[in-house]
Amino acid sequence: MLAFTLRRAVQAIGVMFAVGIIAFSMFRFAGDPVNQIVSIDTSAAEREVVRKSLGLDDPVPVQFVRYFADAAQFKFGVSYQFRQPVSTLLMERMPATLELAVCATVFAMVFGILMGVYSALKRDTVLAKLFQAVSLVGISLPTFLIGILLIYLFAVTLGWLPSFGRGEVVKLGWWSTGLLTLSGLKALIMPSITLGLFQMTLIMRLVRAEMLEVLRTDYIRFARARGLTTRAIHFGHALKNTLIPVITVAGLQFGSVIAFSIITETVFQWPGMGLLFVQAVQNVDIPIMAAYLLMVSLIFVTINLVVDILYTVVDPRLRATVGRAT
């Protein structure tokens, strides 16, 4: 188990190294960063001073090593547009994105699993068919359209929910949370649904398919032959066996929830990392873009690692059987 975790951790570091190379090369290939910082009428001498102060005149390998060493300590340089350390900017924005992503994922898991189980067990009911139809909409409609439709319905027409922003936030140390105020919670609802809808339909369809598959297995038939209650069979035996693929998908999707939050954050003007990234792209603010790339891939890699470890918790067959096997 420890060896397994270590091996995965080493692989994760390798992936991060590769992403670091890509992030670094953005500095080289996306034009001369000095031009982004200085104004048009800056003299060549002044440009050289800026170039030197940023270390952009050093040989490429030196710059790379320096960048990577800094990045490992969460120092990503200074934003060209905000003139502030990128790490400070990211840290300010991260709570907003993470809260949104977690809420969206919880929403997707809870409703996805409930609807999936229901539509597997009561396959022929009207409600189950409705779920299937809704899931088709959720999969095929683009995120921004869903967001705009929600805003139109609940913010503009009904006026129940705010159309943009996070509402009031409360500071807990460096973390700012919108979960503790009513306006913060209200502001979370629509972005979470928008962001989580696709994952929800995905999980629902997955749970439904897996559940139908598991219900056909011999051990479910044997469980029925043992006279167990329907509830124990469905929710004890069948559901647990469907959870492995669900954990995989939900885990991996959490990464893309964070990555896709760019669109949702733009639609709802949510002050998170995604919005920061979009602004950075518009202004060719490469330190922010590179740092965002690194952060998102770090989250992805971490989640993969956690998912791998979670498997072994759910499925005893994957656990190292040292000592118990005879």
Added chain:
Amino acid sequence: MTEPVLSVRDLRVEFASRRGTLRAIDGVSFDIAKGEVLGVVGESGAGKSVTGLSVIGLIDPPGRIAGGEIRLAGLRIDNLPPEEMRRIRGKRIGMIFQDPLTSLNPLYRVGDQIIETIRTHLNLSETAARRRAIDLLAEVGIPAPERRIDGYPHEFSGGMRQRVVIALAICAEPELIIADEPTTALDVSVQAQIISLIKRLGRDHGTAVMLVTHDMGVIAETSDRVAVMYAGRVAEIGPVQDVVRNPLHPYAKGLMGAIPTLAGDDKRLMQIPGSMPRLSAIPRGCSFNPRCAFAFDRCRVDRPEPLPRGAQSVACHLYDDVPTESAA
């Protein structure tokens, strides 16, 4: 005579399909007494497993019991509400399936699965149920049960898993065990152990056993009586020695003739020409008539009903006009 543990009368099971209703079981009747092992043999698709599943009430739609009755110790069980039937399953009727590798839920410890079943049917505390589970594992011959009870199914071999499955089937002391091909998926050496285990359990607890298999060797070793099924009907039923040594129905004769012996005679094994009819194309009259060497006109028109002949009972027109008493 005491009431049989299981009494099946004129059972009919039908499957609704797109091309009409298929009758998988057509008028099957048999009894199993306390402590008796009834072997049910026949080719694949003869209706052996469906008979077993309909007794325990696990025929899945589109299948349904279309007629007849099933009585467990006098209580009619074929038309019970689902919840009452569930209480009977596992408590009064235990079932063992063919493949022990897939019969156990891979994510739960075997002990938890046994304890769960015990506590579903018996009012026992967690610790008492655990003690009982360990006793059961010991009884079915699992070494070091107090340790193995915390093992997961994948840590057991096929034969050991089938023992666990048997422990699960008998954990509430059922009156009847239905064993559906319990040894087919196992090694020959393990088969013998499992068979003698089922036999011993039946003897020790007075449990009636319905042993479904296509292996005549297993039947000959284990059963007290044997029912030969063909195309959803019982062709012949009787004490195992009689049916094995002196089969009456031409199909049963063919089956017995197809068993190789070690006696060294170099006779060719008998074969039954052709194959069993599909459910959608069961011939008129006796369903065996197209393959039967003795078939005559009546066999192609009239369906033979099972008639007693000595200790046996046979559904074949060849025996229609012979008085029952003179048969020996």
